[in-house]
Amino acid sequence: MKAENNPYYSTDRMILAENIPLQTPLTMFFCPTLVCNLSCKYCVQSYWKHSENYKSYIQRWGGAYMTLETVEKAIFDCQSFPDKIKDINLTSFGEPLLHTDLPRIVRLINEAGIADRIQFFTNGTLLTKKLSEELLDAGLSELRISLQGITAEKYKDIAGATVDLTQIIERIAYFCSIKGNAKLYIKCADIALDGNEQKFYEMFGDICDKIYVEHIVPLFKDVDYSYLEDKDGSKNKYQQDLKTTRVCPNCFYTIAVWPGGDVLPCCNFYEPPIGNVHTQSLVDIWNGKARKEVLLRQLRCEYDYNCVDCYVPNNQQPSDNLDGSVGEIIKRLEVI
Numbered sequence: 001m002k003a004e005n006n007p008y009y010s011t012d013r014m015i016l017a018e019n020i021p022l023q024t025p026l027t028m029f030f031c032p033t034l035v036c037n038l039s040c041k042y043c044v045q046s047y048w049k050h051s052e053n054y055k056s057y058i059q060r061w062g063g064a065y066m067t068l069e070t071v072e073k074a075i076f077d078c079q080s081f082p083d084k085i086k087d088i089n090l091t092s093f094g095e096p097l098l099h100t101d102l103p104r105i106v107r108l109i110n111e112a113g114i115a116d117r118i119q120f121f122t123n124g125t126l127l128t129k130k131l132s133e134e135l136l137d138a139g140l141s142e143l144r145i146s147l148q149g150i151t152a153e154k155y156k157d158i159a160g161a162t163v164d165l166t167q168i169i170e171r172i173a174y175f176c177s178i179k180g181n182a183k184l185y186i187k188c189a190d191i192a193l194d195g196n197e198q199k200f201y202e203m204f205g206d207i208c209d210k211i212y213v214e215h216i217v218p219l220f221k222d223v224d225y226s227y228l229e230d231k232d233g234s235k236n237k238y239q240q241d242l243k244t245t246r247v248c249p250n251c252f253y254t255i256a257v258w259p260g261g262d263v264l265p266c267c268n269f270y271e272p273p274i275g276n277v278h279t280q281s282l283v284d285i286w287n288g289k290a291r292k293e294v295l296l297r298q299l300r301c302e303y304d305y306n307c308v309d310c311y312v313p314n315n316q317q318p319s320d321n322l323d324g325s326v327g328e329i330i331k332r333l334e335v336i
């Protein structure tokens with residue numbers, strides 16, 4: 001197998017506690033869409049789609065798709081951060097390839113020179129040869145494919161969808177053959193493999209740069225995870241022993257723009273938003289009062305509704321741990 005067997009996250013990380021407050025986000029999420037063509041049983045999409053509030057939920061966040069106007073305003077703002085953003089992630093709670101302007105969005109970000117890396121997660125079912133060519137030509141740095149099984153039967157069971165797996169594999173292989181310096185990461189959920197991890201590695205290990213089997217954990221409050229064997233979560237999603245973290249580091253280095261321009265302080269749902277790109281600049285929101293209050297509440301363990309039982313902190317890396325530096329970071333934030 002040519003690919004490295006590891007999770008997707010970078011291990012070349014700064015010691016976060018030493019660098020707060022950051023002048024520029026390390027990670028920015030652009031949420032191109034809130035809809036998905038699959039309904040994986042462990043994903044919040046499967047809950048939303050059957051919820052009577054689905055339409056109002058989509059409306060609440062400004063519609064199903066981010067407009068180019070919103071994309072352009074966010075990119076314009078990012079040019080005023082003092083440094084480049086390390087990672088722009090065009091992923092959210094939907095399938096990015098459903099956005100018909102995705103290659104154009106990648107190109108706009110790339111041409112603005114605001115990020116070291118542009119990447120997104122996709123389920124891969126909508127990836128065509130033409131789209132691969134357009135995305136790479138636009139400047140995509142990394143494609144991350146999340147598979148829901150290695151048989152059509154498993155796709156039906158996990159994702160509620162009928163797929164042509166032979167075609168998906170051919171198209172992934174094509175992306176790999178033309179990707180040049182761009183990276184390709186492929187993962188699959190452990191519950192979608194029924195113990196056939198070796199087969200997964202044999203099928204995909206030579207057509208990507210990194211590969212991994214992710215452990216499914218209860219990530220979303222509303223989703224029924226009663227079928228999971230590890231319901232108590234002894235391992236995190238990277239198969240590491242679960243270590244509870246008091247302070248969530250995610251909001252200290254991340255910012256997210258949702259379809260209607262609302263800005264959230266982390267990669268998860270967060271109410272209320274800390275601003276909107278159509279009324280404020282992203283730099284002002286990043287340095288503003290609303291975000292600072294989110295950070296201080298997090299440090300003081302005055303958890304917001306969003307943060308109570310949130311699983312995201314359990315998947316953080318040791319270099320991001322802030323628990324031992326709380327007093328010092330509060331002092332630094334209070335003087336700005």
Ligand code: SF4
Pocket residue numbers: 036037038039040043044045046093094095122123146159
């Ligand atoms: S493909 Fe991804 S976003 Fe869509 S339902 Fe599955 S896990 Fe959720």
Ligand code: SF4
Pocket residue numbers: 248249250251265266267268269270306307308310311312313
């Ligand atoms: S605990 Fe969850 S909801 Fe709260 S800031 Fe962290 S990622 Fe966001």
